[in-house]
Every structure is written in structure tokens, then in C-alpha cells.
Amino acid sequence: MKGIVAQNISRKFGRVEALRNVSFEVNQGELFGIIGPDGAGKTTLFRILTTLLLADSGAGEVDGFDIVKDFRKIRQRVGYMPGRFSLYQDLTVEENLKIFATVFNTTIEENYGLIRDIYEQIEPFKKRRAGALSGGMKQKLALCCALIHKPTVLFLDEPTTGVDPISRRDLWEMLVKLKKEQITILVSTPYMDEAGLCDRIALMQHGRLLKIETPAGLAKQFTDALWAVRSLSMSKLLTDLRRHPQVETCYAFGDAHHVTLKAGLLKPEELAAYLAGLGHSDIGVEPITATVEDCFMNLAANKIEL
Amino acid sequence: MRCFTSWPARPGATELNMKQFKAFIRKEFYHIFRDPLTMAILFLLPILMLTLFGFAITTEVRNTKIAVYDPSKDAGTMAILNRMEASEFFEITRELSSPDDIESVFRQGRIGLLVVFSERFYENLVHTGEAQIQLLADGSDPNNASVVVNYATAIIAASQQELISRTGGAMPYQITPEVKLLYNPQMKGAYNFVPGVMGMIMMLICAMMTSVSIAREKELGTMEVLLVSPMKPIYVILAKAVPYFFMSVINLTTILLLSVFVLDVPIAGSLFWLIILSLIFIFVSLSLGILISSVVDKQLVALLISGMVLMLPVILLSGMMFPLENMPWLLRALSEIIPAKWFIMAVKKIMIKGLSYSSITRELLILGSMAVVLIAVSLKRFKTRLE
Numbered sequence: 001m002k003g004i005v006a007q008n009i010s011r012k013f014g015r016v017e018a019l020r021n022v023s024f025e026v027n028q029g030e031l032f033g034i035i036g037p038d039g040a041g042k043t044t045l046f047r048i049l050t051t052l053l054l055a056d057s058g059a060g061e062v063d064g065f066d067i068v069k070d071f072r073k074i075r076q077r078v079g080y081m082p083g084r085f086s087l088y089q090d091l092t093v094e095e096n097l098k099i100f101a102t103v104f105n106t107t108i109e110e111n112y113g114l115i116r117d118i119y120e121q122i123e124p125f126k127k128r129r130a131g132a133l134s135g136g137m138k139q140k141l142a143l144c145c146a147l148i149h150k151p152t153v154l155f156l157d158e159p160t161t162g163v164d165p166i167s168r169r170d171l172w173e174m175l176v177k178l179k180k181e182q183i184t185i186l187v188s189t190p191y192m193d194e195a196g197l198c199d200r201i202a203l204m205q206h207g208r209l210l211k212i213e214t215p216a217g218l219a220k221q222f223t224d225a226l227w228a229v230r231s232l233s234m235s236k237l238l239t240d241l242r243r244h245p246q247v248e249t250c251y252a253f254g255d256a257h258h259v260t261l262k263a264g265l266l267k268p269e270e271l272a273a274y275l276a277g278l279g280h281s282d283i284g285v286e287p288i289t290a291t292v293e294d295c296f297m298n299l300a301a302n303k304i305e306l
Numbered sequence: 307m308r309c310f311t312s313w314p315a316r317p318g319a320t321e322l323n324m325k326q327f328k329a330f331i332r333k334e335f336y337h338i339f340r341d342p343l344t345m346a347i348l349f350l351l352p353i354l355m356l357t358l359f360g361f362a363i364t365t366e367v368r369n370t371k372i373a374v375y376d377p378s379k380d381a382g383t384m385a386i387l388n389r390m391e392a393s394e395f396f397e398i399t400r401e402l403s404s405p406d407d408i409e410s411v412f413r414q415g416r417i418g419l420l421v422v423f424s425e426r427f428y429e430n431l432v433h434t435g436e437a438q439i440q441l442l443a444d445g446s447d448p449n450n451a452s453v454v455v456n457y458a459t460a461i462i463a464a465s466q467q468e469l470i471s472r473t474g475g476a477m478p479y480q481i482t483p484e485v486k487l488l489y490n491p492q493m494k495g496a497y498n499f500v501p502g503v504m505g506m507i508m509m510l511i512c513a514m515m516t517s518v519s520i521a522r523e524k525e526l527g528t529m530e531v532l533l534v535s536p537m538k539p540i541y542v543i544l545a546k547a548v549p550y551f552f553m554s555v556i557n558l559t560t561i562l563l564l565s566v567f568v569l570d571v572p573i574a575g576s577l578f579w580l581i582i583l584s585l586i587f588i589f590v591s592l593s594l595g596i597l598i599s600s601v602v603d604k605q606l607v608a609l610l611i612s613g614m615v616l617m618l619p620v621i622l623l624s625g626m627m628f629p630l631e632n633m634p635w636l637l638r639a640l641s642e643i644i645p646a647k648w649f650i651m652a653v654k655k656i657m658i659k660g661l662s663y664s665s666i667t668r669e670l671l672i673l674g675s676m677a678v679v680l681i682a683v684s685l686k687r688f689k690t691r692l693e
Contacts, residue, residue, distance in 0.1 A: 082527055
């Protein structure tokens with residue numbers, strides 16, 4: 001039995017096609033990531049799998065239960081953390097946890113072992129109202145609430161959006177730990193750097209899954225040589241690079257532009273010279289290995305072929 | 307692979323679990339007590355409305371200033387004037403020395419009524435059995451004028467009785483026009499608005515607050531989490547209605563206590579039936595609130611709908627402020643489906659007129675069926691998914 005199965009799920013909102021023929025399978029105990037920018041359809045997919053929305057077509061199963069027929073059974077066994085902070089802001093940390101434990105017919109004590117690691121981090125603030133917590137603590141509390149009934153499948157819709165880098169790391173450490181408890185986890189994120197921690201990832205854009213791969217497998221498929229190019233004026237650099245006839249692709253990343261060149265006709269030194277000629281200074285051109293984001297950009301650019 | 311049976315479904319997970327239900331109601335009370343605005347609406351608004359209608363916006367006539375032209379100054383006129391001065395409605399502020407002042411005293415606009423006695427008033431009354439009093443009121447406010455004249459007529463009639471008895475019944479029998487107002491002899495405004503305010507406040511608290519609080523769960527996303535839980539959505543909704551039911555009962559008590567002890571509106575009929583009637587109306591309002599919340603997702607929209615669709619008709623079409631008899635037939639027909647109209651009608655019968663419960667059978671039946679239909683519709687419309 002699979003943890004999660006989605007078969008050709010499509011869903012429209014008016015004329016907008018939020019999901020188009022989405023199919024994938026998640027093994028039990030697998031940490032599966034859905035990576036894609038805002039508006040890719042991630043939340044709609046989560047809502048359909050958590051029985052909150054009905055698909056226009058297609059079918060799905062969670063823990064072997066049909067997402068339409070057996071929705072009550074699914075609701076008893078999954079944990080769901082929506083993308084937006086969805087706890088009671090006027091209740092304290094402790095009250096929130098308690099109410100969700102009661103809603104799931106359990107107590108905090110019963111499954112405390114599961115949430116201990118993360119709850120200990122927010123416990124000093126347990127008398128504080130949830131609305132007054134920082135972004136990272138809010139998400140930790142939300143994760144505790146989603147875990148309090150020891151779900152078999154955990155749906156986390158962008159758990160790290162709006163969270164500081166340290167809390168992001170804490171949350172991901174927690175997910176890796178939960179995997180050891182044999183909990184199936186479906187997690188979505190717009191941050192490509194988090195993808196490396198998943199067992200497998202699905203790249204999503206415009207309601208379609210572009211590719212399903214392991215992070216390592218994805219990087220391996222990126223066969224073109226990749227260069228990180230820097231200079232003092234990065235925005236001018238981007239236009240200059242894109243204007244060069246030998247540049248295949250050029251995308252702006254955090255501190256450098258990632259560039260692929262057309263079939264080895266241009267040497268990096270020549271590119272640097274070209275840029276120097278255009279008045280750039282402090283030019284750096286270094287070879288790098290592809291990240292998930294590079295793969296995503298690459299796939300997204302070629303999506304017509306898919 | 308992990309064995310499936312090691313994760314048994316919790317027993318009775320889909321049944322109504324009292325512990326869940328209670329925890330949820332407690333949570334709802336936290337929401338209410340922690341939000342100053344909600345608290346203000348729940349507890350201050352009823353008192354505010356009642357006092358506002360009771361003391362500020364009143365149709366009652368009190369301490370009307372009167373001027374007197376009394377050329378006789380005899381036992382008869384004294385008797386009448388003393389009686390007027392003694393009543394809480396009138397206050398004699400001016401005595402005119404000549405009839406020429408009549409117009410100027412009105413033009414100054416400070417008096418509401420002018421009493422003019424004929425000359426040799428008592429003498430004429432005793433000997434001819436006839437004496438004239440002229441009552442002049444300021445017709446620019448016709449309602450007020452007619453009320454003032456009614457009061458004055460009543461006082462004069464009473465004085466006349468006294469004078470008759472003083473002369474030992476020697477006077478010939480006189481027919482005096484007497485205007486008597488049934489049920490509300492002093493035309494107290496409170497008699498009219500207490501039932502109206504009751505209807506408004508019940509509607510406000512039950513329908514508006516319930517629909518807004520359910521919409522809040524949707525708007526803030528908590529409904530999403532609650533839906534993906536073993537708790538049946540309908541119990542989530544019912545648990546939200548329970549606290550507002552309690553609040554309405556508390557408010558009902560406050561309103562009744564205020565009416566009886568502050569506004570001097572007694573409960574003339576059976577308190578038991580008044581409470582039964584109110585409870586049915588509370589159910590109608592609660593189910594209206596739940597119905598509204600099943601179609602809206604935003605607190606503001608819930609507020610607007612309950613305001614426009616519920617409160618306005620209650621104020622305009624329930625007969626609370628404007629008499630329904632004078633309305634065009636379309637509005638009158640529309641008023642038939644306003645629950646508050648029936649409630650207010652029945653409250654007037656039981657509380658003000660003191661009629662027995664058999665007089666409100668029709669209202670009880672109508673409100674009862676409204677409650678059943680609304681609860682059925684809102685349960686049917688209730689969604690187990692997000693849309």
C-alpha cells in the first residue's frame with residue numbers, strides 16, 4: 001500500500017486551471033517534496049488530498065483510502081498544516097495544543113514523545129497567545145498541533161514560508177526525525193534549497209508536475225556546464241549576459257547569475273573579457289554544480305516539450 | 307513495511323464526543339471573553355439600547371411647560387391647576403395677566419400648552435352647570451400636542467368629578483369626552499419599544515454574532531484544520547452556537563430586569579410563556595446565523611448580511627418603530643416572513659397586555675415552524691468540505 005496516490009487529478013477555478021493531470025505516488029514513510037513557485041497549484045493539490053476540495057477529475061488515495069468516498073477515515077488519520085497560520089491567535093500556545101488534542105480524541109501526554117523535540121523549543125512561551133508568537137514559533141506550534149494525534153500521513157503546505165533560517169532548519173530536522181517514525185510526509189515549499197532534504201521531489205509549475213526525481217538524480221540530469229557569473233553591477237550584468245549570442249540561459253540567483261553556454265563555443269575567459277569590455281569590474285566566472293533550482297529553471301523553460 | 311493495524315482508528319471517533327464538544331464550547335467562551343469588542347456588543351449594547359430608547363428617544367410627555375390665563379382665580383380653577391401642577395406631566399411656568407399675551411407666549415416657543423379659563427369659572431359651573439376651559443397646544447408637533455391635550459383633558463375630567471362631589475352632586479350630570487388608552491394609559495414609550503429591543507438584541511446576538519464567529523474560523527483558516535479532523539463539522543458549528551445561546555439567555559434576563567425595575571414596564575402575563583416564546587425566537591435567530599455562515603466566508607460579509615438582511619427588516623418591518631398598518635401591501639407581505647415581527651407581536655400580548663398563552667398560539671406555531679425549517683435548511687446546506 002502506498003502512503004499517497006494521485007491519479008490524473010485536475011481542478012479548475014472558473015477558467016483558471018489550478019491542476020492539470022497531476023499524478024504521483026508517495027511510499028509509506030517517505031519524505032516527498034513538492035517544489036514550485038507561488039501559484040503553481042500546490043495548495044489546491046494539498047486541499048484535494050486532504051479531502052477539503054473535490055477534484056474535477058482524477059482519483060486519489062491516502063493510506064489506501066479513497067479521497068472522496070472515505071474522506072471521514074482519512075480525516076481521522078492525517079495531520080494537516082495549511083500554508084497560512086491556522087491556529088487560534090487569541091488562545092495561548094498550550095490552549096491551542098490542548099484543543100487540537102481534544103479534537104483528535106487524544107491528550108498532549110499520550111503522544112508527547114512525538115512532539116517533544118519541537119515543543120520544548122516553544123514551551124517557555126506556552127502561556128503566550130499564539131498571535132503574539134514569531135513566524136518560526138507559530139509554525140513550530142502548528143506542526144505540534146498537526147502531530148499531536150500521531151498521524152500516519154502528514155501534509156505540510158509551505159511550512160517554512162515566512163520563517164527565519166534557524167527555525168527553518170529546526171523544522172526540517174524535525175521532518176527528517178518524523179520520517180524515522182514511519183510517518184509519510186508530503187511537504188511543499190517554494191524554497192529550492194530545502195528540496196535536497198527530501199527523499200524525492202516533484203517539480204511543479206502552472207498546475208503541472210514537471211518531473212519527479214530524487215534530488216541527486218535531478219542534479220545528475222543537468223548535463224550542461226554551469227557557470228556562476230558575478231560582477232559589481234548585477235542587474236546590468238544580467239542584461240549584458242542575456243544579450244550575448246553564445247549564452248544559452250541566464251538566471252538571477254542569490255549572489256550570482258547562473259549561466260549555461262551554447263555547446264562549448266565560448267570559453268569562460270572570453271566571456272570575462274566580453275564583460276570587461278562592457279565596463280564591468282570585479283568579474284568572476286566559476287564552474288558550479290547544478291542545484292534543484294537550476295534544474296527547475298531548466299525544466300520550466302522547456303515545459304512545452306513535457 | 308509497517309503493519310497497518312498498529313494504527314487503530316480511535317474508538318467512537320465519528321460519534322458525538324461530549325469531551326470534544328465541551329472543550330470546544332470552552333474554547334468559544336475564550337474567544338468571546340478575550341475580545342473586548344465582542345464583550346461590548348454582548349453586554350453593553352443591550353443595556354445601552356434599552357437606556358437610549360428608555361430615556362433619550364422617548365415619545366413620552368413629561369414636564370410639559372404650561373402657561374395659564376386665569377381671570378377667575380376661584381375654587382374651581384385652583385382645583386384644576388393644583389391637580390395639573392401635581393402631576394408629573396405638567397409644570398406651570400407662566401401666568402398670563404391679559405389675553406393679549408397668548409400669541410406672544412407661544413411665539414416664544416417655551417410652553418407646550420396654554421390653559422385659558424373663562425371668567426367667573428366656578429360660579430358659572432355651579433349655577434349654570436357650564437364653564438369653559440380652552441386648551442391651546444402647539445400644533446407644530448401634532449403627536450406631542452395630541453398627547454398633551456389628552457393628558458390635560460384627563461386631569462380636567464378628574465377635577466370635575468371632585469368638584470361635583472364637593473357640591474354634593476347638586477350639579478346636573480355632564481357628559482365629558484374621555485379618551486382612554488388601553489394597556490398603556492400613560493402612553494409610555496417603554497411599552498412599545500421593550501418588545502422591539504428584545505427582538506433586535508436576540509437577532510443581533512444570535513444571528514449576527516454566530517455567523518460572524520463561524521465566518522471568522524473560515525477567514526482565519528482554522529476551519530480548514532478543523533475539517534481535516536475526526537470532529538464532525540456539524541458539531542463544530544453547534545458548539546459555536548451554544549455559547550451564543552447562553553449569552554442570549556443572559557441578555558434576555560438583563561433586558562427583563564431592566565424593563566421591570568428601571569423602565570417600570572411590568573411583565574403583565576405569564577413569565578413562563580414569555581421565556582418559552584423567547585427561547586423559540588433564539589433558536590430561529592441561531593439557525594439564521596448558521597444559515598448565513600454557510601454561504602459566506604468573510605467576517606465582514608457575514609456582518610453586512612446580518613445587518614442588511616436581518617437587522618434592517620427587524621427595525622423597519624417588525625412594527626417596532628413604524629406601524630405596519632400604514633405600509634404598502636408589498637412591505638406588509640414582506641413583514642410576514644420577518645421572525646422578529648411575530649416575536650414582538652407575541653411579546654406585546656404576553657408581557658404588556660397580560661393575555662394568556664392561548665392568544666399567542668399562532669405566533670408560537672409560526673416561529674416554531676420557522677425554527678424547524680431554518681434548522682433543516684442550514685443543516686442541509688452545511689458543507690463538509692471547503693466549498
